[in-house]
Amino acid sequence: MDGLERNPETKALSAFVASARQSRRYARPPSVLRYGRVFFDARADLGLSTPEYLLADVVHTLSRRTGWCYASRGYLARLLGVSIRQVQRHLSSLRRQGLLESRATQPRQIRTTSAWDRATSSCRT
Numbered sequence: 001m002d003g004l005e006r007n008p009e010t011k012a013l014s015a016f017v018a019s020a021r022q023s024r025r026y027a028r029p030p031s032v033l034r035y036g037r038v039f040f041d042a043r044a045d046l047g048l049s050t051p052e053y054l055l056a057d058v059v060h061t062l063s064r065r066t067g068w069c070y071a072s073r074g075y076l077a078r079l080l081g082v083s084i085r086q087v088q089r090h091l092s093s094l095r096r097q098g099l100l101e102s103r104a105t106q107p108r109q110i111r112t113t114s115a116w117d118r119a120t121s122s123c124r125t
Helices: 008-022 040-046 050-062 073-080 084-096 114-124
Strands: 100-102 110-112
Touching: 040 050, 040 114, 050 073, 050 084, 050 110, 050 114, 073 084, 084 100
Parallel strands: none
Antiparallel strands: 100 110
């Protein structure tokens, strides 16, 4: 057993992925995103659950090309293997914490804020 298997954060992420795969709502994720990285220090500093962190990271990745994420709630739910309602809850939480913002003219278009960039920039280098 290596150190990763003993890490409680890794166990939580593995359990989340396993439960998502067993869920009836789980569909194979779209091929646009093949993997995600969880920076545990940044996640802990931001006070986010693993699904919230993953959702914010997906939004950040999908908004890099145009500046805004145009993905539907259903697409995000399929990508993460959770329900649409869970995605809506997590998006609301991330907005309250100031980590996501919506476009004024198109409220369903979202992107991560500079607070997200600051928290994760030291991890990405």
